[in-house]
Amino acid sequence: MVLGKVIGMVWSTRKDESLVGSKFLIVRELNLDYTPTNKTVVTVDSVGAGVGEVVLVAQGSSARQTTITKNKPIDAVIMAIVDKLDISVKQKVEDLVEN
Amino acid sequence: MVLGKVIGMVWSTRKDESLVGSKFLIVRELNLDYTPTNKTVVTVDSVGAGVGEVVLVAQGSSARQTTITKNKPIDAVIMAIVDKLDISVKQKVEDLVEN
Amino acid sequence: MVLGKVIGMVWSTRKDESLVGSKFLIVRELNLDYTPTNKTVVTVDSVGAGVGEVVLVAQGSSARQTTITKNKPIDAVIMAIVDKLDISVKQKVEDLVEN
Amino acid sequence: MVLGKVIGMVWSTRKDESLVGSKFLIVRELNLDYTPTNKTVVTVDSVGAGVGEVVLVAQGSSARQTTITKNKPIDAVIMAIVDKLDISVKQKVEDLVEN
Amino acid sequence: MVLGKVIGMVWSTRKDESLVGSKFLIVRELNLDYTPTNKTVVTVDSVGAGVGEVVLVAQGSSARQTTITKNKPIDAVIMAIVDKLDISVKQKVEDLVEN
Incomplete structure (x- = not known):
């Protein structure tokens, strides 16, 4: 799965009949520090x-x-709303050392 | 799903028999401000x-x-025609701040 | 689907038994003006x-x-042979304006 | 499959009902020498x-x-925990020659 | 399918039970001239x-x-071992002309 943030909606009246009533949400993918990707x-x-x-x-x-x-x-599909991320401190330190 | 714009057609007479009668449309993917991607x-x-x-x-x-x-x-497959996009103003402001 | 051009074959005698008799064709993906991609x-x-x-x-x-x-x-799978592409003139003009 | 390292967890209380009890792990993809990718x-x-x-x-x-x-x-899905990688010495030498 | 070369193995003792006995091979993807990609x-x-x-x-x-x-x-899955590639000479010439 990818991490993202809901930033808007797509309005559509003409769509496949199975999609009547479906709401389309636009999600921007996020990095693990919640900064947006493109x-x-x-x-x-x-x-x-x-x-x-x-x-x-x-x-x-x-x-x-x-x-x-x-x-x-x-x-x-959006299948979960995120409460928080828990990133290992050890991993963060390793990232610092490598960069 | 991806956002795109129909820009043309592909003509094909020799195709898999299940595709007789299918029309192939060329879609260029768009950014959220409707500018074309490559x-x-x-x-x-x-x-x-x-x-x-x-x-x-x-x-x-x-x-x-x-x-x-x-x-x-x-x-x-094209499964919806877009009427309009609704992008959160708050999100747009955050994008400005970040860029 | 992607647009491409058949540029060669792969020869293989040892393959999954369900593939005996299958011919593998190498396809190079093309841009819409038929120039090759990598x-x-x-x-x-x-x-x-x-x-x-x-x-x-x-x-x-x-x-x-x-x-x-x-x-x-x-x-x-190759599921269609292309006769020609029909790209909207309006779209081409817009592309020129944007680039 | 891709090679990766578990670096953290995602906490989520509101999720699709089929996912109650599922634990979401964040995996960073790794290169073959275990250095992290982005x-x-x-x-x-x-x-x-x-x-x-x-x-x-x-x-x-x-x-x-x-x-x-x-x-x-x-x-x-994480479907295997890696004990070690075994990379062909011959391949390593070829990589050196090429780079 | 993609073209590749087997360069090593992954050893794993703890894996999904359906995978007991499965051997994991590492494949590096190749260009059509057999040079390695990353x-x-x-x-x-x-x-x-x-x-x-x-x-x-x-x-x-x-x-x-x-x-x-x-x-x-x-x-x-590796589903075929390659004997040789047969690339059209005409295509090679066109590539030279274009590059």
């Missing part, structure tokens, strides 16, 4: 995420493994 | 999109989850 | 394509949705 | 890996082929 | 490939379409 992905939300929230996005066929995305032409 | 993808259209329209494209096995692409050797 | 992919052909022909390649699980690739360890 | 992926663990361990990660639909990830919206 | 992938072998051999690797769900990888959390 990658964005349009997703469907399965957990009630709102704009500004940090989330996890699953992609590919795995995006169809939720009740609301099953059998739909959807390749990215 | 990435293009050839798609099948499930929603009646035309050249110049802004669309969403689903890829991989998810591209086969529409009535007209089911069980076909198709890895990209 | 990306290549090894494919199986489902439409009788030959060296020098411009084709479409479907990848991932979609590559297994043809009679000759079904249930085989194949992740790229 | 790519990270959020995974679910199927083998009891802990922070600091070197692991293999399977992605896409293959990530759902374990007892604990089956039918869940998960696109990356 | 990309590597960890694979399972279905054809008896050894270190130093040039092979084809199928990825994604297609990697599970062999007897020994079926239903396993494996996203890359």
